[in-house]
Amino acid sequence: MAALAVLRSSAPARLLSGSFSVHRGGLASWQHYQSRRPFSNNKILVELNESTGVAVMKMKSPPVNSLSLDFLTEFSISLEKLEIDRGCRGLILTSAFPKIFSAGLDITEMCGKSAEHYAAFWKAVQEMWLKLYGSNMVTIAAVNGSSPAGGCLMAMCCDYRIMADNPKFAIGLNETQLGIVAPFWFKDTMINIVGNRVTEQSLQLGQMYSAPEAHKIGLVDLLVPEDKVQSTAAAVMTQWLSIPDHARQLTKSMMRKPTIDRLVKQQEADINNFVSFITRDSIQKSLQVYLDRLKQKK
Ligand SMILES: CCCCCCCC/C=C\C/C=C/C(=O)SCCNC(=O)CCNC(=O)[C@H](O)C(C)(C)COP(=O)(O)OP(=O)(O)OC[C@H]1O[C@@H](n2cnc3c(N)ncnc32)[C@H](O)[C@@H]1OP(=O)(O)O
Numbered sequence: 001m002a003a004l005a006v007l008r009s010s011a012p013a014r015l016l017s018g019s020f021s022v023h024r025g026g027l028a029s030w031q032h033y034q035s036r037r038p039f040s041n042n043k044i045l046v047e048l049n050e051s052t053g054v055a056v057m058k059m060k061s062p063p064v065n066s067l068s069l070d071f072l073t074e075f076s077i078s079l080e081k082l083e084i085d086r087g088c089r090g091l092i093l094t095s096a097f098p099k100i101f102s103a104g105l106d107i108t109e110m111c112g113k114s115a116e117h118y119a120a121f122w123k124a125v126q127e128m129w130l131k132l133y134g135s136n137m138v139t140i141a142a143v144n145g146s147s148p149a150g151g152c153l154m155a156m157c158c159d160y161r162i163m164a165d166n167p168k169f170a171i172g173l174n175e176t177q178l179g180i181v182a183p184f185w186f187k188d189t190m191i192n193i194v195g196n197r198v199t200e201q202s203l204q205l206g207q208m209y210s211a212p213e214a215h216k217i218g219l220v221d222l223l224v225p226e227d228k229v230q231s232t233a234a235a236v237m238t239q240w241l242s243i244p245d246h247a248r249q250l251t252k253s254m255m256r257k258p259t260i261d262r263l264v265k266q267q268e269a270d271i272n273n274f275v276s277f278i279t280r281d282s283i284q285k286s287l288q289v290y291l292d293r294l295k296q297k298k
Pocket residue numbers: 063064066100102103104105106107108146148149150151174175178180181182183273274277291294295
């Protein structure tokens with residue numbers, strides 16, 4: 001968080017616009033952030049409304065917004081651009097697809113690849129978490145569909161979660177169902193929202209909660225009809241932005257810094273842990289079985 005605060009105060013918006021090709025239009029128009037990365041297929045659509053200072057980030061990686069290395073890299077770059085843009089104070093994170101917010105980490109990135117690939121992938125997952133959980137902006141997740149594991153983590157990183165009131169949509173950290181283990185920083189993020197007891201049970205069982213259940217345990221803050229998710233997110237954002245930025249940001253930092261520092265202090269060790277865990281034959285087998293089942297369910 002401290003690192004992001006420094007970035008924000010030291011990079012003038014003019015410089016940002018120049019280096020990242022941010023095109024500014026009239027007051028009422030939406031701005032489109034175009035990524036220049038050659039490998040980018042624009043899996044993330046970002047629209048910044050200059051008059052409100054609110055950006056809407058829509059995940060758009062078919063079919064299910066799984067978090068691949070490319071996706072995560074593009075996500076972190078997009079987020080960093082917004083973070084250092086003084087004209088942007090709030091971020092609404094949502095999905096371009098009805099029914100799916102995000103399917104979580106892309107399982108194919110964790111199967112049958114090299115140790116180097118796993119290390120790069122895990123670093124990208126860490127970066128996504130550090131940037132989103134440590135953001136100075138007001139962040140609101142407009143959860144318009146199911147959101148297992150890494151998808152749930154993204155929503156949990158936000159300051160407030162609004163979910164579509166549909167019992168068919170589920171959210172939770174289901175890692176144990178795949179035969180894997182949610183890392184300590186996933187666990188800490190959940191504890192900070194729902195407390196130790198609920199987290200322990202959820203993680204052991206790999207529990208997915210329907211939208212009403214998630215609301216009941218406090219994993220999501222508000223349930224609204226599917227067609228009201230975006231408008232409600234905008235309305236809640238207005239409330240949050242009425243608080244002076246410096247006071248809100250310092251409070252957020254005070255609450256989240258210990259959790260963030262814990263990973264920052266052992267980022268390399270956490271990558272090594274992940275690589276040695278995911279390369280075990282038994283873990284590779286579990287993931288492959290899970291993936292095959294997913295593909296066969298149709
Ligand atoms: C000792 C301590 C050591 C610590 C080490 C730490 C290790 C921790 C490692 C990792 C943490 C992991 C985090 C994760 O996020 S794992 C991912 C968990 N995600 C899931 O379980 C979601 C699985 N998907 C679903 O449940 C469903 O797909 C759905 C509800 C998201 C959507 O359902 P539906 O609309 O019916 O779509 P399909 O199921 O038909 O899927 C379409 C298509 O997409 C593929 N797919 C789905 N999810 C993923 C995914 N997460 N990754 C890759 N691919 C995915 C699916 O297979 C279909 O493919 P197709 O048949 O080829 O079309």
